[in-house]
Amino acid sequence: MSADYSARHLSVLEGLEAVRKRPGMYIGSTDSRGLMHCLWEIIDNSVDEALAGHGSEIEIVLHRDGSVEVRDQARGIPVDAEPRTGLSGVEVVFTKLHAGGKFGSGSYAASGGLHGVGASVVNALSERLDVEVDRDGRTWAMSFHRGEPGVFDDNGTKTPDAPFTPFELSSELRVVGKVAKKTTGTRVRYWADRQIFTRDAAFLADELIGRARQTAFLVPGLGISIIDERGEEPETTHFKFDGGISEFAEYLATDPGVTDVWRLEGSGTFTETVPVLTDAGTMVSTEVERECVVDVALRWGNGYDTTVRSFVNIIATPKGGTHLAGFDQGLMRVIRAQVEQNARRLKVGNDKLDKDDVLAGLTAVVTVRLAEPQFEGQTKEVLGTPAVRAIVTNVVATALRERFASTARADKAQSSALLEKVVAEMKARISARTHKETQRRKNALENSTLPAKLVDCRSNDVAHSELFIVEGDSALGTAKLARDSEHQALLPIRGKILNVQKASIADMLGNAECASIIQVIGAGSGRTFDISMARYGKVIIMSDADVDGAHIRTLLLTLFFRYMRPMIEEGRVFAAVPPLHRVVVMHPGSKPNETIYTYSEPELDGVLKALKRKNRRYQDPIQRYKGLGEMDADQLAVTTMDPRHRTLRRVGISDAEQAGRVFELLMGNEVAPRKEFIVDSAAALDKERIDA
Structure with missing residues (x-):
C-alpha cells in the first residue's frame, strides 16, 4: 500500500452506483433480511398512499420466477415532467436518490418513506424492474436494468435475461394501453440482482404475512393480499381489519x-x-x-x-x-x-x-x-x-x-x-431477590429442604445430571432400579397436574405437584427464573405411551412454557420415548432369544413382516406395554433411561408467539375455540391410535 494519501485517492460515487457499491448502508444487509427490506420499501409507498386516503387494496405477488410484484389502486406515480430535471416523475422516483413527494410538499401529511431513497435503492439493486402506472386514462410503462432506464426485448415473456437497450439521448415513458379516466394505480415488478444478494437470500413468506397482518391492523380498512405462486398451487392470504x-x-x-x-x-x-x-x-x-x-x-x-x-x-x-x-x-x-x-x-x-x-x-x-x-x-x-x-x-x-x-x-x-x-x-x-441472595448450591445439608419424594442423584455436576419426572409410584419403583444413581434423579408426580394455562400464579404455587417441580429444579419461576441456578442439565418427562400419558406430558410442558420457558429455549427439556411393544424372536437350540422393541404400530408391522419373510419365529401374543410400570428394570433401562440406547425427543420453541397461541387454544379458559378446533380436526383422527 502507498504511504502517501491525497485527493486523487478519493472516490466520488455518483447516483445509484453508490447504492450498488455499499448496499448495506441503505438496506442493512444483502441476505434475506435485506431482500425483505427492499420489498417493504415498495409496499410502504402503497401504504403511504392508503394513509393519505387513496386506495384501499394492496396486492403482493411472489412470482414463480423469483420476481415480486406490488399492485395498488392509489393515485399513481406522477407521469408529467419534473421541472428541475426535465425527467418524468416515474424516472425521478426510480433513479434519483433523495427525490420524492414526502419532503414537505404537501403530498403526504405523515408517511413512512422520508429519505426519498426507497424506490431508487430497490431499482439500483434489481437486475430488472418494470413499473406500470394507470393515470390520465392511459397505462404508462418504463423498465430499468440495474437502475438504468431502457427497453427489454422480451419476445412475450418477461425475464431479466432478455436483451436490454438503454436509452441514450433521452428517456421515454411509453404508453402501453388505455384505462378508464378515473382508474389510477401503480404496479411495480422487480427481479433482485443476484450480483448483490447472497445465493440463499429469498423472500420469506411467513415474515411477509406477519408484517402484512401488522400493517392491516395499523391501517383500519386497508386490505392486503399476498399471492405466493412459488409452490405447486398458488396460496392466497388476505388481511383486512376495522378495529385498528x-x-x-x-x-x-x-x-x-x-x-x-x-x-x-x-x-x-x-x-x-x-x-x-x-x-x-x-x-x-x-x-x-x-x-x-x-x-x-x-x-x-x-x-x-x-x-x-x-x-x-x-x-x-x-x-x-x-x-x-x-x-x-x-x-x-x-x-x-x-x-x-x-x-x-x-x-x-x-x-x-x-x-x-x-x-x-x-x-x-x-x-x-x-x-x-x-x-x-x-x-x-x-x-x-x-x-x-x-x-x-x-x-x-x-x-x-x-x-x-x-x-x-x-x-x-x-x-x-x-x-x-x-x-x-x-x-x-x-x-x-431475597431468596436468590441467600440460596446456595445443592449440598448434603440442603437436601433436607427438598421434597421427600425426590430420589436425588449423588453428583453435583449440573451439566451431566438428569431429572426424570415420572408418572406414578409404580413407575418410580422400576425407575429406581433402572437409573444410574450417580447422575439420574427421579421425581414422581401423582396423576395429572394443574392446568396452569387457566390457573393464577397463586393457584399454581399452591399446587403441590407444580410447587415440587419448581422447588426441585431450583431456579425460581416466571420473571424471576434464573436458569443459571437450575440444578439439573436435563429435565426428562417420562410418561406412559398412551393418551393419558400424552395429556400429562402436555400439562407439564404447559408449566415449563409459562413459568420456566428458558429451560425449553435452551433445549434442556426432553420427552422420554418408551417402547410400545416387545417382540421376542426365538432361536433354535441353545442360542438365547433376541428381543426387539418397537415404538409405533407401523414399526411393529414392519418388524413382523420382516421376520415372516426370513421364516423367523416369535412369541405370540406380542407384549404391548400399557405403562412404564409393566416393564422390569432391565427393560426400562435399555429402552428409556440408559443414554447409550435410549431415544429422547427434545422440546423446542421455533416461534414463541405461535406456541403461546396454541397453548392458549388447547389449555386456556376459552372453550368455544377449543371445541371448534376439535370438530374441525375430527376428520384427521386415526381411530386406531385411540388406546381403548
Missing part, C-alpha cells in the same frame, strides 16, 4: 386479561427548524410547527411476559426511540402515583415499584403520527425526534389518570385488579 390497534393488541395477547384493551389517544404540537425548499430551488432554514398524534392500545394479562410494539407512521421501530421512552415515562409516573395513593389498602410498605413490575403481563401497541420524523439510519429502527417524548408522556399520563379516576363500575374493578397485580409482581420480585 385495539384489535392488534387483542391479537398479540395470549394470556387471560386482567383489564380490557384501554385506548389512550391525544396529540401535541412542537416546533422545529428544518431546511425548506423554496420556489427558487434553494434550501432555507425555517421554523415550522408540527403536530404529533399519539394512539396507544394496551391491556394487562395475568402472565408475566411483556409485548410492546411501537410504530411511527405505521413503520415499525423495533429498537424503540423517543416515543417508546415517553410511553414508559408516562406509564410509570401514573402507576407509581396510584400505588402510593392506595399504599395502605395494597399493603405496599416502604417498597418501591420497578419498571419490570409494571410491564409484567403488558401487551401494548404504541403509535405516533407526525410529518418528517427523524429516524436513526435508513432502516428506520429508532425514532430520534426529541420533542415526541414529552408529547407521548403527557398523552399517556393524562389518559391513564382519566381511566383511574373513572367512576364506571367496570373501570374501577379493572383499575383495582391492575394495581393488585402490579404490587404482587413487586413483592414476588423482592422475595425472589
